[in-house]
Amino acid sequence: MDFIIFIISMGALIWGADFIIKESERIALHFNISEFIIGATLIALGTSLPEMAASISASIKGQSDMAVANVLGSNIMNISLVLGLVFLIASKITPGRDLFFKDSAWLLFPVIIFPLMILDGHLSRLDGFLLFAMMGAYVMFLMQSNKSEQVIEIDEELKKEKFNWTKTIALLLVGFILVVIGADYAIESAANIAREFGISxxxxxxxxxxxxxSLPELVVSIQAARQGKADMSIGNIIGSNMANTSVVLGSAAMTKPLAINLSSSSFDVFLMIGVTLMLVFITANKLYAKASGVMLLIVLAIFLQHALGA
Structure with missing residues (x-):
């Protein structure tokens, strides 16, 4: 029963996040906010809303392990699974933007600083605030960079639709309710599953x-790769992982300090750093090829083998 509740609650969480992103984008377009600003802030942060809701809910319930593991696992899967499949599916990837200097290099800041923060066995509210501030610095950088180079995906259908405040507010409320309730039940049912099967x-x-x-990123990225927009997938994953490590972990820690067992988490922390370095290496050398996809999927296999064998 808990597994069914988990699946339903994850669906509600993802569906609610999609409502919030769509309606927030609709409001931004209504007020003539530039597409660049929407892409650099709203969409980048919106894709990490499920992770944020799940981690904050786990933090409130005192389940620090689940809050931190969610972010580490999501970051690893975003790069190894999602981008691995994108590289295999896409026929040709030619980004119109330097994804190394303008994007992936920024991932190194929170990913390298996070392990240093948890050497004392916990992530404090101050640590959380500092991580959160890193996303602010990244957004400021995006605002000041060359807007013509930005890879932005704005729903063309939203531009054509007539704006309706009543409908938009109603859908936003539904979205927030689904996210909050979905996250709460997802964490509760997941904890029950863990106890029932003796899994940590x-x-x-x-x-x-x-x-x-990570399902929203997976579905959107594969669809983009099939449409010949694989470069957009890479940009979205970079933005999502940046938000995961800074905003999601930061928000969870500011809600309630997170205790972290270094002995049980060290492999996953180092794997997240390693797979991030792989992404930085790929973007720095423009190795957007099927071979890179195979290498990333091998890392995924190592990750799953270690996690399931732990």
Missing amino acids: EWIIGLILIAFGT
Whole structure:
């Protein structure tokens, strides 16, 4: 029963996040906010809404392992699974923007600083604030960079639709309700599943919840790759992982300090750093090829083998 509740609650969480992103985008377009600003802030942060809701809910419930493991697992899966499949599916990837200097290099800041923050065994509210501030710095950089180079995906259908405040507010409310309730039940049912099968909450967060919260990126990125927009997928994953490590972890820690068991989490922390370095290497050398996809999927296999064998 808990597994059914988990699937339904994850669906509600993802569906609610989609409502919030769509209607927020609709409001921004209504007020003539530039597409660049929408792409640089709203869409980048919106894709991490499921991770944020799940981690904050876990933090409130005192389930620190699940809150942190969700972010680590999501970051690893976004790069190894999602981008691995994108590289395999896409026939040709020719980004119109330097994804190394303008994007992926920024991932190194929170990814390298996070392990240093948890050497004392916990992530404090101050640590959370500093991580959160890093996303602010990244957004400021995007605002000041060359707007003509930005790869932005704005729903063309939204531009054509007549704006309706009543409908938009109603859907926003529905979205927030689905996200809050979905996150709450997802964490509760996941914890029950962990107890029932004798699996640690760390593993549940690392695989089950992380995979569920990565589904939006997976579906959108594969669709973009099939449409010849694989470069957009890479940009979205970079933005999502940046938001995961800074905003999601930061928000969870500011809600309630997170205790972290370094002995059980060290492999996953180092794997997240390693797979991030792989992405930076790929973008720096423009290795957008099927071979890179195979290498990333091999990392995914190593990750799953270690997690399930732990």
